[in-house]
Amino acid sequence: MLRRTSRLLARALRTYAQKNCWEASVKFYSFWRSLAAFRVRIALNIKGIVPDEVVTVDLMKGQQRQDDYKRVNPQMLLPALVDGEGPILFQSVAIMEYLDETHPQPRILPADPRGRARVRALAAIVAADSHPLMVPRVRGYMENELKLDEPTRNTWIQHWIREGLTAMEGHLARDKETGKFAHGDAVTMADICLVSGMTGAAFFQVDTSVYPTAKRITETCMAMDAFAKAHPLKQPGAPASVGH
Amino acid sequence: MLRRTSRLLARALRTYAQKNCWEASVKFYSFWRSLAAFRVRIALNIKGIVPDEVVTVDLMKGQQRQDDYKRVNPQMLLPALVDGEGPILFQSVAIMEYLDETHPQPRILPADPRGRARVRALAAIVAADSHPLMVPRVRGYMENELKLDEPTRNTWIQHWIREGLTAMEGHLARDKETGKFAHGDAVTMADICLVSGMTGAAFFQVDTSVYPTAKRITETCMAMDAFAKAHPLKQPGAPASVGH
Numbered sequence: 001m002l003r004r005t006s007r008l009l010a011r012a013l014r015t016y017a018q019k020n021c022w023e024a025s026v027k028f029y030s031f032w033r034s035l036a037a038f039r040v041r042i043a044l045n046i047k048g049i050v051p052d053e054v055v056t057v058d059l060m061k062g063q064q065r066q067d068d069y070k071r072v073n074p075q076m077l078l079p080a081l082v083d084g085e086g087p088i089l090f091q092s093v094a095i096m097e098y099l100d101e102t103h104p105q106p107r108i109l110p111a112d113p114r115g116r117a118r119v120r121a122l123a124a125i126v127a128a129d130s131h132p133l134m135v136p137r138v139r140g141y142m143e144n145e146l147k148l149d150e151p152t153r154n155t156w157i158q159h160w161i162r163e164g165l166t167a168m169e170g171h172l173a174r175d176k177e178t179g180k181f182a183h184g185d186a187v188t189m190a191d192i193c194l195v196s197g198m199t200g201a202a203f204f205q206v207d208t209s210v211y212p213t214a215k216r217i218t219e220t221c222m223a224m225d226a227f228a229k230a231h232p233l234k235q236p237g238a239p240a241s242v243g244h
Numbered sequence: 245m246l247r248r249t250s251r252l253l254a255r256a257l258r259t260y261a262q263k264n265c266w267e268a269s270v271k272f273y274s275f276w277r278s279l280a281a282f283r284v285r286i287a288l289n290i291k292g293i294v295p296d297e298v299v300t301v302d303l304m305k306g307q308q309r310q311d312d313y314k315r316v317n318p319q320m321l322l323p324a325l326v327d328g329e330g331p332i333l334f335q336s337v338a339i340m341e342y343l344d345e346t347h348p349q350p351r352i353l354p355a356d357p358r359g360r361a362r363v364r365a366l367a368a369i370v371a372a373d374s375h376p377l378m379v380p381r382v383r384g385y386m387e388n389e390l391k392l393d394e395p396t397r398n399t400w401i402q403h404w405i406r407e408g409l410t411a412m413e414g415h416l417a418r419d420k421e422t423g424k425f426a427h428g429d430a431v432t433m434a435d436i437c438l439v440s441g442m443t444g445a446a447f448f449q450v451d452t453s454v455y456p457t458a459k460r461i462t463e464t465c466m467a468m469d470a471f472a473k474a475h476p477l478k479q480p481g482a483p484a485s486v487g488h
Contacts, residue, residue: 074414075369086358087419091372094364101357113345114330120338125319128335128372133382141403146392159385170318175331 011048025052029080032235035196036092037079042192043096045226047103122190126197130164172213203242255292269296273324276479279440280336281323287340289470291347366434370441374408409455416457447486
């Protein structure tokens with residue numbers, strides 16, 4: 001309750017500050033389907049930051065490889081965030097860390113170094129070891145260079161989703177640090193990454209009932225506005241469902 | 245010079261403290277060839293931390309999938325670090341962040357949030373978007389499940405190394421923040437990840453002359469003891485060279 005009040009207050013103050021030119025604008029490069037953009041959307045919602053502009057970069061049309069966006073982010077990947085006049089911010093985890101440092105309430109990293117290490121490592125299971133194996137450029141290489149058919153590509157994707165979720169469940173089910181959320185009873189970057197991984201699992205029809213702890217935490221998160229409103233299928237341009 | 249003196253002093257103090265049981269022991273799970281373990285070795289060297297025990301987990305023999313190691317790290321990936329009695333630390337970037345928080349001198353992250361975001365994002369180009377596509381488990385899947393031959397697998401690896409280094413060079417050559425190192429004139433996590441990526445490029449015969457900024461910074465780093473001594477080919481059990 002207190003947290004909600006302070007979030008609303010922070011948001012109101014921010015809007016007021018922006019209107020009075022105290023603060024520079026926030027521009028978010030996003031696409032409904034990007035799971036990395038989904039992570040940043042959740043973090044923005046948790047922090048009560050409403051971007052002044054959301055630029056859609058259609059991954060399905062390859063707009064991330066066009067010159068316009070290449071100038072923004074030479075790596076040609078989503079998401080990217082511009083906060084005021086500063087240089088572009090890119091890479092979902094780096095953006096979340098930045099948001100946590102510049103908008104500390106509520107925190108999405110624990111206060112103690114060991115806790116922070118655990119949260120960052122859990123986040124990396126999804127953001128570094130699982131998700132990068134199934135992004136559009138990888139699927140494109142598998143289709144165009146390796147000439148692998150769609151069922152084979154989907155089996156690959158499902159395999160790495162399962163590997164990631166198995167590792168995640170292994171830690172979550174075993175570690176005494178796991179609580180209502182992945183780390184204790186407050187939302188962290190680990191939950192945000194977990195939810196993005198579980199959403200990818202749903203997109204690719206992976207059975208998640210074998211990851212009961214991951215599933216419980218995901219359901220707890222998705223019952224919160226900050227997560228629910230950020231869901232890929234609730235973004236402009238998204239279809240009603242994703243089928244393969 | 246001052247930095248070197250303070251590092252030597254820190255190391256001497258640490259050894260003294262350990263001998264007098266002031267401080268718990270550091271156990272490092274590593275393998276000569278792992279580029280992620282290489283990153284953590286560099287960070288340990290920079291911080292002047294000498295692990296009390298280095299446990300070799302032979303990735304080529306699949307020891308990372310054996311029960312002994314699975315109990316240490318359910319994700320079955322290297323590296324892992326135990327600092328005292330605490331739970332296992334895993335994921336190279338999370339370990340480096342932990343080391344930077346617990347052993348702040350010298351820092352491997354800049355002091356300002358924007359600088360930190362840039363360093364973390366550059367680090368992620370290698371650690372999240374490039375390296376995870378070529379680790380043993382991925383190569384194993386390509387060989388055993390997709391039945392792809394070795395030249396095809398090597399072309400895949402070279403492709404993702406080039407994608408990573410192209411993105412890295414794109415940022416390094418363009419950004420005014422680039423200095424003697426990837427971010428200004430002090431070593432950061434971005435350099436550590438860059439060097440691991442460039443070392444992977446050398447292992448897989450990727451021509452790095454087309455990435456002049458990345459090459460210059462890598463050479464500057466490799467002239468430093470902390471980097472040179474951490475090199476995969478200088479570790480126990482390593483061959484004289486890696487051929488494909």
